[in-house]
Amino acid sequence: MKDQVKVDCAPSPVESCDSNGSLSLEKNHGGAPLHNDESEDEPIQTILSARGKPVKVWADFDDAMDLADKASYLELTPEEDKKLCRKIDLHMFPLMSLLYAIQYMDKTSNGNAAIMGLITDLKMVGDQYSWASSAFYFGYLGGLFVLPPLLQKSKYFMKTLAAIIILWGMVLIVHAAPNVNFASFVFLRCLLGFLESAITPAFTVITAQYWRKEEHFLRICIWFGFNGFGAIWGCSIAYGLFIRADVYSIPAWKIVFIVNGCITVFVDFLMLFILPDAPQKAWFLSKREKLLLILRIKGNQQGFGNHRIKKHQIWEAFRDLRTWIYFFYAISASIPNGGITNFQTILLHGDFEYTTKQTLVISIAISFVSWLGVPLFGYASSYYLKKKSKYLGSCLIWSIISLVIVLLGVCLLAFLESSKQGRLAGLVFILLSPVALISVLANISANTLGYTKKWTVMSIMLIGYCAGNIAGPHTFIESQAPHYQGAKVTLVVCFAVGIALLTGLYILNVSENKKRDRYAMENTMEENAIQNIEFADLTDFENPLFRYTL
Template identity: 30%
Template sequence: MSNNLNDSKVNPLALSESADTADTNKADGEIAHLERGKFQPGLDGVDEEIAEFQDSSIVITPEENKRLKRMIDKHVLALMLGTYFCQSLDKGTLSFSIMGIREDAKLVGNQYSWLTTCLYLAVLVCEFPQNYLLQRLPVAKWFSFNIVSWGIVVAASAAANNFAGLVVLRTLLGVFECSIQPTFIILTSMWYEKEEQVVTVSLWYCMNGLQTAVGGLIAYGFFHIQGTAIKNWQFLFLILGLITIVWGLFVGYWLPDSPMRGGRFWSQEDRTKMVERVRENGTGIQNKKWKKDHVVDALTDPQVWAFVLIQFANTIPTGGLGAYSNIIISQNLGFSVLQAYLLSIAQGTWQILVLLSAAWLATKTKQTLLIMIVYTIPNIISAICFITIPNNKDHAVVLLIMFYFTIFFNAQSSLSFSLLTRNVGGQNARLRFSLPLPSSTALVTRSALKALFQAKDAPLYRNAFAAQLGCYCFSIILFVFLRLYYMRKNLLKRRATALAKGLSETTEDERNDEERTHVNAFSDLTDRQNSEFRYSY
């Protein structure tokens, strides 16, 4: 069933009868692009493991599909949630500087901020190699190795007592932790149907909110460890690191590398059904072969560069708000350390509610990009208020409410990643460029954010919030472009399919999508090569 409204009816780019010739030429061009994939339907390009398990004749009832999803959730989703929570806690340990790590490690000047910068630089350098290894190696085993490795790094940080040691360890933390998001996107597209992916991505993004809610309280508890040979921050690093190591070993045991390799937990019949339940996705499951045409396809794909710009526009606002919120909470409201941590519970809970509501609405309406536009509007309101309302104690409550409005912007990240999992086909295209390019853009942008909130602009920081307001408006323009692009591509694919079948090029009704056989679902074609692929928006 189609995930969107009737493209031919709502598409503002639909051509009149006088443009039939030009439109036919475009459909012919679409056919030419499809033929450049050079595949034999249903045979060429299929991974050997998948070939053993695919069976398009299998019929999966709704009740059976629910049973299969529960089994998958138990082994995949549960581990993604636990891992993302561990990662959020481990990466955030440095932010608990109240414990005295600055003094004990004798950090001076910008050394403390460099401990965060070096982590992001490591992620930037290692993300492309990590994506390459994820395609070549068993996903679960490599994922487990990275989790255990960063757990060792976090635990070892308890022994660091100077800037040089902390820099080395924080850099290694970035090397191993940069595997998280690409692995999760691979797992989401590998195990879950398109209709399930919005909620799945949003659920593991909710772990950021959970970390915000409980991370501060955990740190506050460790803060009260006083008068011992081991410092309280060392206890925190050591215990969180050891927990992560144990969790990583469990992930290696409990998480199958793919639906085809779940023999320890499921029968061959169930594994075949798990493969077939994602056939209609059209994005494939796995393929370890290098394909140059996939790389070219990804680098020339407008949607990939749209996601790069979306990440750029998303990172600037979210990256600078943390310091500003501290001014509101600590200085203007005069909250104590414990009160600030208690307030973070409400902040984290609100973030979870925002993400879940956005996922529910996007799934219910099947209009992801429209929901992203709606969830950007509160941020525009907040930016205008930040620009116009003085940042002082008299307006602290109003500004705090406006800060909570900015949390709506978190829905952009989860929903945009769900679009990536649903709309990018071909393993080389997805792993080599479609995933790392947007993430790398976010990292580069985050590294440059220090120049945004400047002391000379205090206390209003009008320039910073004017830049954020521009990013919000630019995001909406990108969402509109991406929606129109997907609608147009779906329309041309339907017309190209009709022409290939010898039908009239006006045979473009989305009801004809029901007749697709998805014979090339596992042929490792990119979304632009696969004639039966339909974009979700």
């Protein structure tokens, strides 16, 4: 049975039917349909949430509301749905995936440069390399308080994001300046992190704008999985430069930063001209297809976005238990990420005793596991979801499975001292760990309603991500080199905690959905009074029709 709600109609809009029998909301005094130009200072309607609490609906709707009335006259056939999804995939995904690969390539350029002479040339001693690695995430942390709110407020979303990316490419190039020393290098890493903090929140919001919530996990697996391609690309560039290092007038590790920075700027210009600021401005969609997109995402119970920062949604984000599960999971996942990202090449070079050339080649080879393996989990979830499997269609179940495999891998890495091949296999398994972080991003994308709340929850989660990545490099203690046994044990503990947290998130979502279903069964009310409520920019706590994806 569909969820239905009770409406308090004093004061409230009245309902009217057009010639096609489609209901629309109208003001009592004016008779005009409600759109974003209505007053935002007083509620236009009061509804009951899924738990029976009164919720005021205000006139500052989602951007998609402007097209919702027109779209209600259309019907989205399965054939048109597939064609539209394929068209969006073809126009949005290549550049999104490529850009995400580049941001990871830029992020890991530090590790490649480290074994090419960076540490020696900048005279780093003790834990200075660890602090240089952490500096990126100190900047990232600061950027979360500036760039996500800026992107939410901007009506030129993609142009603003492009400007940020151009700056980050230029900062990367400056890493190779002749007068760079340890202090200036740390400052540049901090600035790079500040600018890159816009990417993951922006891509998560874009995913929610264009695809159905059951499609989010697979899409995020694909663009996030391109981290593996970024690692392959970055290591290939580093390898090519290293074997010809004697022909350059500057150190090869500096050329790594110059090349990566130039690639970033070039791809950003492509993004500027190809990716639209918002779905309603998408040049590759016809007018009819833009209306069909409204119908396509209607089941998400969220639309394109809202540019007003709403304090009550910020407060709700802090009260939501899911926010803190995301936060603590991000810490538990990012401590290993921060360590492995910056010390993988150093482990291969020192602990496994491979030469610099061998290290770069092996890094290229094992990165295919991330690039190809991570999307496979997304495809598996999508396949079983279409088969309507109760458990195997869940992205959280697949993320827990991936973490069990990763936990096995880190145990091999930490405790199988007698076999170098076994420890290398363990290191390879760790590259599947992004699957679980992707499931958290997919949950935020699909399960966090309210545009301000979504940005807030994403920022809180990424604060945990920064904290973990700042701490991660410091688990690799210089006195424990080259084996870093303490860091390896830390990996075991962190992934075990991650399994417990995601299991708790799954149980929480299942329990809440059952409560909402019971309440809907017991309180059958008239649904017509809330047509297009999915575009009213309500939160997941407020929207009575919403159910959490698993």
